[in-house]
Amino acid sequence: MVGTSLAGDESVVDTATQVKRPIEIKWFLIGAVILVVAWLALIPLCFLVWQSFMTTATLNQPAVFTLENYERALGSADSLRLMGNSLQFAFGTSLFALALGTFFAWVNERTNTPFKSLFFAMSIIPLVIPGILFTASWIMIASPQIGIFNLVLKDLFGLSQPVFNIYSLPGMIWVDGLHYAPVAFLMVTAAFRAMDPSLEESAMMSGAPVFQIARRITLKLAWPAILASFLVLFIRAIESFEVPALLGLPVGIQVFTSAIYEAVQSYPSNIGLASAYAAVLLVLTSVAIYYQSRISSQGSRYSTVTGKGFRPRMLDIGRWRYLTGGLFILYVVLVVALPFLVLFWASLQSYYAAPSMAALKNLSFAAYGRVLDYPGFYTSVWNSTVLALGGATIVMLLTSVICWITIKTKIPGRWLLDLLASMPLVFPGIVLGLATMIFYLHFDIGIYGTLWIMMVAYVTKFLPYGMRYNSTSMVQIHKDLEESAAMSGASWFATFRRVVFPLLKPGLVAGFIYIVVVSVRELSSSILLYSPGNEVLSIMIWEFWQNGQYVELSAFGVMMIVALFCFLMVVQSVSKRFGISEN
Amino acid sequence: MLSVEKLTTIYRDGSGKQVAGAHDVEFSVPTGQLFTLLGPSGCGKTTTLRSIAGLERPSAGTIRAGNRMVYSSDMNVFVPPNQRQFGMVFQSYAIWPHMNVFENAAFPLQMRRNRPAATEIRNKVMACLEAVSLDHLAEREATKLSGGQQQRLALARALVMEPQLLLLDEPLSNLDAKLRDKMRFELKRTQRDLGLTTIYVTHDQSEALALSHEIAVMNQGRIVQIGSPRDIYERPATSFVADFIGSTNFIDGTVRGMSGEELVVDTSIGQLRVEARSRPAPGASISLSIRPEDLHLSEGAPTEQGFNRLSGVVEAKVFLGEVLDFRVEINGVSLLARAHPSLRTHVGEGINIAIDPAKCTMLATQ
Numbered sequence: 007m008v009g010t011s012l013a014g015d016e017s018v019v020d021t022a023t024q025v026k027r028p029i030e031i032k033w034f035l036i037g038a039v040i041l042v043v044a045w046l047a048l049i050p051l052c053f054l055v056w057q058s059f060m061t062t063a064t065l066n067q068p069a070v071f072t073l074e075n076y077e078r079a080l081g082s083a084d085s086l087r088l089m090g091n092s093l094q095f096a097f098g099t100s101l102f103a104l105a106l107g108t109f110f111a112w113v114n115e116r117t118n119t120p121f122k123s124l125f126f127a128m129s130i131i132p133l134v135i136p137g138i139l140f141t142a143s144w145i146m147i148a149s150p151q152i153g154i155f156n157l158v159l160k161d162l163f164g165l166s167q168p169v170f171n172i173y174s175l176p177g178m179i180w181v182d183g184l185h186y187a188p189v190a191f192l193m194v195t196a197a198f199r200a201m202d203p204s205l206e207e208s209a210m211m212s213g214a215p216v217f218q219i220a221r222r223i224t225l226k227l228a229w230p231a232i233l234a235s236f237l238v239l240f241i242r243a244i245e246s247f248e249v250p251a252l253l254g255l256p257v258g259i260q261v262f263t264s265a266i267y268e269a270v271q272s273y274p275s276n277i278g279l280a281s282a283y284a285a286v287l288l289v290l291t292s293v294a295i296y297y298q299s300r301i302s303s304q305g306s307r308y309s310t311v312t313g314k315g316f317r318p319r320m321l322d323i324g325r326w327r328y329l330t331g332g333l334f335i336l337y338v339v340l341v342v343a344l345p346f347l348v349l350f351w352a353s354l355q356s357y358y359a360a361p362s363m364a365a366l367k368n369l370s371f372a373a374y375g376r377v378l379d380y381p382g383f384y385t386s387v388w389n390s391t392v393l394a395l396g397g398a399t400i401v402m403l404l405t406s407v408i409c410w411i412t413i414k415t416k417i418p419g420r421w422l423l424d425l426l427a428s429m430p431l432v433f434p435g436i437v438l439g440l441a442t443m444i445f446y447l448h449f450d451i452g453i454y455g456t457l458w459i460m461m462v463a464y465v466t467k468f469l470p471y472g473m474r475y476n477s478t479s480m481v482q483i484h485k486d487l488e489e490s491a492a493m494s495g496a497s498w499f500a501t502f503r504r505v506v507f508p509l510l511k512p513g514l515v516a517g518f519i520y521i522v523v524v525s526v527r528e529l530s531s532s533i534l535l536y537s538p539g540n541e542v543l544s545i546m547i548w549e550f551w552q553n554g555q556y557v558e559l560s561a562f563g564v565m566m567i568v569a570l571f572c573f574l575m576v577v578q579s580v581s582k583r584f585g586i587s588e589n
Numbered sequence: 590m591l592s593v594e595k596l597t598t599i600y601r602d603g604s605g606k607q608v609a610g611a612h613d614v615e616f617s618v619p620t621g622q623l624f625t626l627l628g629p630s631g632c633g634k635t636t637t638l639r640s641i642a643g644l645e646r647p648s649a650g651t652i653r654a655g656n657r658m659v660y661s662s663d664m665n666v667f668v669p670p671n672q673r674q675f676g677m678v679f680q681s682y683a684i685w686p687h688m689n690v691f692e693n694a695a696f697p698l699q700m701r702r703n704r705p706a707a708t709e710i711r712n713k714v715m716a717c718l719e720a721v722s723l724d725h726l727a728e729r730e731a732t733k734l735s736g737g738q739q740q741r742l743a744l745a746r747a748l749v750m751e752p753q754l755l756l757l758d759e760p761l762s763n764l765d766a767k768l769r770d771k772m773r774f775e776l777k778r779t780q781r782d783l784g785l786t787t788i789y790v791t792h793d794q795s796e797a798l799a800l801s802h803e804i805a806v807m808n809q810g811r812i813v814q815i816g817s818p819r820d821i822y823e824r825p826a827t828s829f830v831a832d833f834i835g836s837t838n839f840i841d842g843t844v845r846g847m848s849g850e851e852l853v854v855d856t857s858i859g860q861l862r863v864e865a866r867s868r869p870a871p872g873a874s875i876s877l878s879i880r881p882e883d884l885h886l887s888e889g890a891p892t893e894q895g896f897n898r899l900s901g902v903v904e905a906k907v908f909l910g911e912v913l914d915f916r917v918e919i920n921g922v923s924l925l926a927r928a929h930p931s932l933r934t935h936v937g938e939g940i941n942i943a944i945d946p947a948k949c950t951m952l953a954t955q
Binding site: 205209214219229 | 644670671680683685696697700701746747756
């Protein structure tokens with residue numbers, strides 16, 4: 007019972023045999039956890055690196071050691087263009103998303119702009135919409151051939167050339183930046199909310215005008231958070247697969263993620279080259295993650311004594327607020343309303359056509375029926391459900407044990423466990439998919455080609471999320487709470503069940519929901535791991551796209567967005583009720 | 590200098606329910622004086638201060654500083670806080686962590702519409718930093734300052750703009766007890782030396798008594814009493830004021846009549862002569878407040894002339910160092926009395942009590 011708190015100085019405990027046993031169980035548990043995490047996070051990575059130094063094996067030629075993959079990935083003229091495209095795309099996307107997100111966060115948190123509460127709710131929706139749907143809808147909006155914008159402008163002004171071309175680097179940056187802006191919005195908003203309002207009020211009292219306060223105080227103080235969200239966005243952008251695959255590949259703009267995909271899909275597939283690309287990509291994301299963690303650990307430098315909980319006074323920006331309110335609406339239209347309406351419109355057609363009076367006559371719900379009758383439909387719904395619920399459960403339970411070890415015990419080497427479990431953060435989805443594929447191809451335990459290999463990949467990929475949710479709530483459980491339960495005579499198990507677990511529960515539930523949502527969206531790992539019969543929802547969309555079935559894709563997407571939306575509404579109302587009953 | 594009339598500021602929570610605020614607040618402060626808003630948390634003192642600052646928008650009333658109207662609901666005037674040019678020290682000090690000491694103090698001057706020359710800024714800032722003895726730390730990072738230094742920097746930053754009015758929001762509450770005593774003297778000296786009109790918000794009665802020319806005691810969003818520190822302490826208007834400022838004994842009684850200039854009151858501890866602040870009719874019930882230190886205890890016969898004389902039994906006593914608190918029972922009523930520690934009467938023994946009629950304060954019924 008006291009075994010946990012005495013773990014650091016076992017020598018003190020010399021006679022009590024009942025103390026010894028839990029320590030042994032604990033060591034066993036810890037060993038098992040370390041093995042599982044290393045198995046998930048480390049070993050596939052080693053296989054990936056190993057493969058990047060090997061030639062492709064054929065029937066009559068075994069694989070041999072080579073540096074050729076890296077020569078192609080780093081030394082060729084193509085590789086320079088690839089690196090240039092990737093960095094331009096990642097920097098462009100992250101800066102665009104950051105500028106949008108920071109601007110809206112400031113307007114929303116600090117000014118008297120209208121529609122604020124509505125905007126906050128709406129701005130989170132893009133986080134739920136799968137990237138492939140968002141990208142597909144923007145193709146229908148701004149592609150040179152079928153894009154509504156282009157068709158409307160052509161009609162209006164009698165133009166011969168399309169105005170917008172979504173199949174371009176700026177197009178890719180536009181779509182991904184719009185989609186990721188809410189990430190920056192949420193991160194910067196959190197930083198603004200954590201700020202002591204009197205820091206800005208004292209600038210106000212010093213006579214500073216509104217925009218000076220924003221520039222010299224608010225943004226300067228939020229700078230670490232802004233920089234951190236830039237790095238997060240950079241990582242997301244360089245890992246991004248959907249946009250480069252759908253918008254870049256058709257016109258030959260390759261970035262690392264789409265290059266990996268092409269190398270694997272080419273015939274014969276070039277695993278070695280894909281692995282070399284993946285290794286280069288890993289270096290980029292590792293550098294970004296390293297700087298991000300350095301910034302977050304320095305963030306506390308700016309924390310100050312906070313005063314009373316006065317909400318900051320909203321700055322009166324006068325007539326500017328009509329402009330900012332208008333921008334709110336424009337953003338919501340571009341990111342939520344327009345994509346959804348375009349998908350909805352397309353889903354009512356029998357074959358894809360831009361909105362017109364003629365097309366209005368052909369509306370029907372037939373596409374929905376066709377999707378429901380589609381052979382793989384129910385299988386993919388079932389597969390996604392199993393993967394989402396199963397993966398989320400495994401991740402949250404596994405990481406709760408890991409967090410307990412890394413935070414609540416003094417076991418030497420626990421930092422290694424923390425590091426291992428957080429390592430998948432640097433794996434772009436497609437790299438993780440590749441590494442997992444290689445590992446289970448060479449180390450056959452019978453899961454290659456089944457749903458379970460995807461489960462393994464999902465669990466690995468979402469381990470860091472579970473770590474974050476669990477460690478946040480674990481840190482809040484002060485040692486005194488456990489010790490006072492022990493002093494009240496509770497056993498270790500009873501303490502866990504009655505004290506620790508109830509306090510962890512909100513974090514567990516929140517993490518579970520988050521992982522369910524991101525699992526359903528997941529495409530970039532699944533794309534390399536699925537096999538016929540094991541499709542998941544995002545793969546279905548991918549296949550519709552590949553087959554040119556835009557109408558079916560749209561109907562499917564509309565159903566998926568509505569379902570995800572309903573899921574979140576239910577979750578929100580349920581957790582609200584839980585929140586009230588718990589407090 | 591400052592006059593506040595019928596000021597009402599209302600807060601609403603998310604659902605539009607009124608949560609706290611200030612109602613019908615009225616007072617005026619002459620130039621160069623320190624005026625304190627005193628009260629428990631949630632009494633509306635900070636709301637009032639923030640309304641004067643312009644950080645909250647009142648719903649009704651008038652605020653005038655000198656001959657300048659900064660807020661008037663009738664005339665629809667609201668001068669934004671960044672144009673009022675009032676100096677303010679926040680409870681958290683609000684020292685900007687990304688600037689050093691000099692940059693913090695120079696900020697208000699840099700924000701002036703006609704920004705002074707760099708050398709002038711330098712001179713003014715250094716003069717202010719010198720006034721709060723921080724000039725030797727001018728280049729230090731603001732986050733490296735101690736609590737007391739941060740407080741002084743916040744004051745310097747408020748002073749550098751040579752404000753018409755200085756607003757202090759619980760400036761000492763984040764300091765430890767020793768430092769607080771020291772800074773209290775510093776603050777008083779600075780305020781008196783510069784002759785700055787100052788509004789001071791605090792929940793600490795001893796701070797208010799020590800610093801102020803005048804105090805307004807607030808409760809539930811309204812001012813209950815305005816007066817000099819001595820007035821407020823010795824002649825509390827209501828039982829709330831008597832209770833909030835220092836400790837006191839409340840005694841209920843019925844007026845019997847007048848005896849000379851004194852009121853004779855029948856109370857549960859016996860008949861008391863009380864200084865008449867008003868002339869209630871015989872038979873009226875009133876409430877009295879008697880401070881513990883005004884109950885003079887003695888083992889022998891009391892020597893004071895013209896005092897009420899009572900006797901009781903020592904129920905309990907607590908030794909606090911410089912004073913000795915007695916709980917004395919008189920006719921079944923327990924009273925708190927504060928005596929010099931030299932008094933050695935044991936628990937259970939009889940004791941004599943003398944009370945000056947002038948120290949028996951009649952309270953207004955609430």
